[in-house]
Amino acid sequence: MKKWYNVLAILMTMVIVLGMFGVACAEKPAPPKPTGPITINIGLPMPLSGSASPWGQIPTPFREAWFEVFNREGFQVNGQTYKLKLIQVDDQNTAEGGAAAAKQLIYGDNCKFIAGHWSWNFGAVASVTNPAKVIFVTRSGAPDGLPAAWGGAYDPKTMPYVVFGTPSFDEFVNYCFTIRNAYPNLKRLGLLDCTISKNGSGWQKVQDALTKAGIPWQEEWFTYGQTDFAPIITKFAEGGCDVVLIAGWIGEHMAFLKQRYEMGYKDMKVGCSGPFVSMDMYKAVVGAAAFEGAIGSYDDNSKLKITKVNPKYVAECQEALKIAAQNTKGPYEYTGEMKWIPTHPQILVQAMQQAGTVDDADAIMKVIRGGTFDTAMGKWTMSGEKTYGSAVCYGNTGQMCIIKDGKEVYLAEHPMDPLP
Helix, strand or coil, X not given: CHHHHHHHHHXXXXXXXXXXXXXXXXXXXXXXXXXXXXXXXXXXXXXXXXXXXXXXXXXXXXXXXXXXXXXXXCEEECXXXXXXXXXXXXXXXXXXXHHHHHHHHHHHCCCXXXXXXXXXXXXXXXXXXXXXXXXXXXXXXXXXXXXXXXXXXXXXXXXXXXXXXXXXXXXXXXXHHHHHHHXXXXXXXXXXXXXXXXXXXXXXXXXXXXXXXXXXXXXXXECCCCCCCXXXXXXXXXXXXXXXXXXXXXXXXXXXXXXHHHCCCCCCEEEECCCCCCHHHHHXXXXXXXXXXXXXXXXXXXXXXXCCCCHHHHHHHHHHHHHHHHHCCCCCCCCHHHHCCXXXXXXXXXXXXXXXXXXXXXXXXXXXXXXXXXXXXXXXXXXXXXXXXXXXXXXXXXXXXXXXXXXXXXEECCCCCCCC
16 A cells, blocks of 8 residues: 555656646746837937037937937837937036036936037046946047047046047048148148147147148147137238138137138138038128138038938938928028937947847947948948047048038038048
């Protein structure tokens, strides 16, 4: 009898164990997927008040319209659909404002990324984004947005989540080449910047690049807040400069254009490495006659003649311009935002898709470094391993325009070579 009970006990134990094993091995039902797109917040510290506010406010209608167009389709990562939401916070174009805006966007608004940034507070924003492991897509060019070896604050080791989606410093050199392409008989190129940008070896890099390319140049400086440019205009004229390029100082560009015309140097062409933010503003400040022949950066991707851009992205931008015009009761002419938004978000979206994650900043950055991305301003591969210490610098078309009959007209372009 004992043997029979023992056998029965063993069999019952085996049944129980096998049953438990079967339950454990049974396929578990997949957790329900979200029924609709998941929203990813992208933050943008932007001067919406103060002296720089026009350059923060004027592009906003286009920014908002582009996100509207993009979100109709959204994008997918691992089979899940996502859309993007832009959240802007006033940074007043100051260090204190930049740090406060970054904290609000990350900790208050739950932004996964900071993108589209161009204010002069790179270091302050980066000091918040990097410890939080938030990818920060910005520009090079501000004094603290250059490599530390050039007198800036950018350090790839302590700032591993920084991406230079718009290489403003390197663009400046590129625009010099564009001007040479437009005027092959250029006698001498005048270079003008503020003394606050003079420290470090950044300008030496510009001089070396131009000298190597055989472009004669003459460099002059103005003090911050300077309004009388007559002495500098005279120096450029005496030096034989037929074109002067100003490093992104839009207010100073206006003053220089007006004063050089009043001084009789009407044939001196004056460019700026920034776009014409408001044509009406320029005409009001400079005067229509003095405004003729002005040169500026030009980011209308429908006008590119050398750089190839996906027709889908061109159509999206043109539709966004129409929506912006409708929302502002048009006309809406500003195209200079295209190299910021949509370009910065497009880099992020494609990096998320290639990395297969929307949350792992390290995996996304691994894809970005040295990665190739197709955007509204063309397809470029991140470079700058030697120049910036990390391959996080995106390319640029180098497109510029000239004012003819009060309108922006394509002048020339020089697609940027990958940085060493």
